[in-house]
Amino acid sequence: MKLIFLGPPGAGKGTLADLAVDVLKVPHISTGDLFRAAVKAGSPLGLKVKDIMATGGLVPDELTIEIVRERLSQPDAKNGWILDGFPRTIPQADSLEKLAPADRAVNFEVADEIVIGRLSTRRVCRGCGKIYNVKTMAPKKDGVCDACGGEVYTRDDDKAEAIKFRLETYRKQTEPLIAWFGAKGKLVTIDGVGDPKVVLERFRKALGV
Ligand SMILES: [Zn+2]
Known part of the structure; x- marks a missing residue:
């Protein structure tokens, strides 16, 4: 099954995709992860990104399409x-x-206030990429990854100004996609608020998987 996950930054698409991978046995492909890997590798694409x-x-369309095609x-x-x-x-x-x-195309609906709350408390491990939340899932030792001992930090794009900009960018450029997929009869809308396991059940029911 070929699925697109839509929804604002911080809607929990990544978490849900990781859970859905176990159900569907297909890879979770995150352009954010692909870009971050390129940045870390210091490749020519990485430097641009x-x-x-x-x-x-937003990374320009041509660059993004190229990396996804590959x-x-x-x-x-x-x-x-x-x-x-x-x-x-x-x-x-x-x-x-x-x-x-x-x-x-599966659209996870989450209100702006909830998204801002989630993203501003998100932290990520510089070593292994594990995601934490200082409110709901903090590492045992402040700033240190439970899994690998790496540094747990706030990503630049999770800082307050960048969050506002990401939401504005999303509303302007990505939200029209919801109507676009709707017109093609491919849109599935899911309430994205709540525990990821609950949201996963809504997803399974809506898609019959
Ligand atoms: Zn780690």
Whole structure:
């Protein structure tokens, strides 16, 4: 099954995708992770992406489409995938329809106030990428990863100014996709508020999986 996960930053798409992977047995492909890996590797693409991400901006369509095309061509993506963070614009969605059309676009609805609360308390491990939340899931020792002992920090794009900018960017550029997929009859809308396991059950029911 080929799925696109839509919803504002902080809607829990990444967490839900990780849970859904166990149900559907397809890879979770996050463009955010692909970009961060490129930045870490210091590749030419990574250098271009680095400055854009630090300010919460969107990576240009051509670069994004290229990196997604490359990832979808790998053997583990043959029988399906969950795309998280892509497409973010109508031109990207158009490119994907031509490359590998998704079966469904799943929109996780979460209000702005909830998103801001979630993102401003999010922390991530610099070593292994494990995600924490200082309110709901703090590391045992402040600033230190339980899993690998790495530094737990606030990502640049989770800082207050960047969060506001990401939400504005989302409303302006990505929200039109909801109508776009709706017109194609591919849209599934799910209430994204609550415990991830509860949201997963709503997802399974809505998709019959
Ligand atoms: Zn770690």
